[in-house]
Amino acid sequence: MMKRAAASKKKTRIQAKNEQKILDAALAVFSQFGFRGSTIDQIADHAQLSKPNVLYYFRGKQDIYVRLLQQTLDHWLAPLSELDPDGDPVDQIVKYTMIKLEMSRKNPEASRLFANEMLQGAAMIGDVLKGDLKALVDEKASVIKLWADRGEIAKVDPYHLIFMIWATTQHYADFDTQIRSVLGATYNKDRCFLDAQSTITSILVNGLKVQ
């Protein structure tokens, strides 16, 4: 009789398993079609569950979407907080960039999920962007600014440097289709990411060198 709704009781074996199946399916679907373009039926099919069964575990489409975003968001933004003010500036920036690139390779769907959310105006996570994300970026931007002021890296706007890193790395997940098409029939994923790695590193290292 107890609805698993407000006060979270202990999760059953089946509940934990099925909720994760649904969230996995939802990631595949939402990351491709965005919130509005996705349907519960698609998610149910992908999770190999009936639609009513999906709605037994989640209150509705939006509930799935929000929970998925929450689950993915922290993990996706985490690396930035590891940018170490006491480390070697260029090393730290390059290391962060490479971690982000690796994430785009390992979990492109997460990247596309956020890309879709941004394109649709970030209706669901606008507050997080203006809150936690902004705070974290502000903090790390001031670290980068310090490095620049000290003359340890070139004088660049720290915010736009971060944007450039985000853009460059996430591009390999979000525009995967385009990249495959342009690189042609001989496309090889590992090769592509290795080339990306050396190109980005090279431009970033030289680009940040004090003149």
Added chain:
Amino acid sequence: MMKRAAASKKKTRIQAKNEQKILDAALAVFSQFGFRGSTIDQIADHAQLSKPNVLYYFRGKQDIYVRLLQQTLDHWLAPLSELDPDGDPVDQIVKYTMIKLEMSRKNPEASRLFANEMLQGAAMIGDVLKGDLKALVDEKASVIKLWADRGEIAKVDPYHLIFMIWATTQHYADFDTQIRSVLGATYNKDRCFLDAQSTITSILVNGLKVQ
């Protein structure tokens, strides 16, 4: 009685006007929600026309979408063909980058339209990507490779340099929401693009310098 379908007759005044109204509306809607997330009703509302009237000018939702993509595609990819093999390498690359950045500012919806199409797997323009786009990129990549081989710019993979330029510039259109949130309440569009311009230019110019 003549259906405006196969052999294109002369366009009436009203036809030209309304088709453009519809395509303008479609750009606004499709660029935000992608093909699947958008509805004809939304487009009709935005164009201030009735739904049946929209379908009087276009055969269906997909017809609007494809015509819109075709109309926008050429314009969006054009600048790359102006990359001049006989110009100064760094100048040419920076100039191209700045044109792309300017396009992201002037026509962010076009950028988001393509971003959505890519995220959804480029079902409608996959052939164009593998055809015209690939051919153009191949051509210009070989130009950049020549510059690198001659030692006029740093040795970087030309394809990934182009990806980096696309990513960095389009980011300002596609992730506009995120950028606004992170830059906070004092956000100013002109200021943002000026800072972006100098940051990207700086990193690119130094990054491409021969060591």
Added chain:
DNA sequence: AATATTATTGACCGTTTGGTCAGGTTTCTA
């Protein structure tokens, strides 16, 4: 083994969606 809880589903509901169509109105053309 009996019982309480959790899990699952077919059938269903109201709404939205892409699209059609008959018929009326406006605009063009001779």
Added chain:
DNA sequence: TAGAAACCTGACCAAACGGTCAATAATATT
């Protein structure tokens, strides 16, 4: 200015959509 062509719309349709619910099946607890 009359007729032809182009334009526009209310009413409609079938399918897809988000979501509900009563009833049944599986599992856990005692």
